[in-house]
Amino acid sequence: MPEPGYFLAVMGIGFVLTFALRAMPFAILQPLRDSRAVATMALWMPVGILAILTVSTLRTSLDADPARLLPAAIATAVTIAVHLLGGRRTVLSVGLGTATFVVLVNLG
């Protein structure tokens, strides 16, 4: 387990970066608003970054225990199905998907 200083460093870095990202655009709003490159990147980036985070978190979880491949596949299918068929209610989709995974892992 890392030292407390490491956690404090993460919190410090996180505070500075998050605040800067939220505050900066108000300070330099005009040039940013007119930049076509920024606007295009804003359109393209979210879906890819979220997909990479999805795969990365799944992979980390599977690296810890390869036997979880089947539970993870089933829970992912449940999450996607509930989200698309249940009207995109995030709490419902995440809740049912996680419950599926927890039950499968603890039964298996």
Next chain:
Amino acid sequence: MRNAAVPDAAAAPAPTPSTAPIADDLPAGSTPRAEVATGVRMSLAAGLGMFPLGIAFGVLVMQTGLPWWVAPGLSVALFAGSVELLLVGLMVVGTPLATIALTILLVNFRHVFYAFSFPLHVVRHPLARCYSLYALIDEAYAVTAASPGTWNRFRLLAMQAAFHSYWVGGGIVGVAIASFLPGRIEGLEYALCALFITLTLDACRSRRQLPSLLLAGLAYTVAAVVAPGSALFVGLLAFVALLLGRYQLLRRRERLRERRHA
């Protein structure tokens, strides 16, 4: 939530030059206390999602074996749900600070674009403005964007502070719940995977998003093969590089088309 906002919007009169400076921009007949109550009321629908997620975050922090104060610490320092959940997994294996910084930058980059329509201008006191900026979370942006033109400083700050208390409070409740649980609940960390799956689905509503999705898949696959130990870091960087390349390609194609027309 949206239904609750509409009557407010209708009730708020257009500020007339004769009364506007004295009334502190409040709707006619309203008081600061009533505006605070409205702000809290407008936070409830989104809070219904934030509080349980906060509990899951607190339980996760405890069950991965991190010290309990990491949960409120992260929630106070960052106040950014998905990144905090992600950081739990990254911190427990001692991920290098550079990777953590890049991850935070890229995941929170979307905040840059909230500035275009967030009603920060209704808050005038410098400290209050700082707080409003610091608490500019996805939910705050979404609620203000759903009812533009109805915001004053009492309503806005009350809503943001309410969100803040749901998130930090949920985390602390989660920490408390986890300390009473007899054993570890295996597999709870899947909540983060599920959250990212739903966010990806929400971001990918049209076929025009497909190229970005494919480039992301390519970037991460290559990163996982070339640098399996830091696939997230390398994958995110490669994805941004690929997108920049795609943008250059788009511009070159446009320039060629212009030349042909000329």
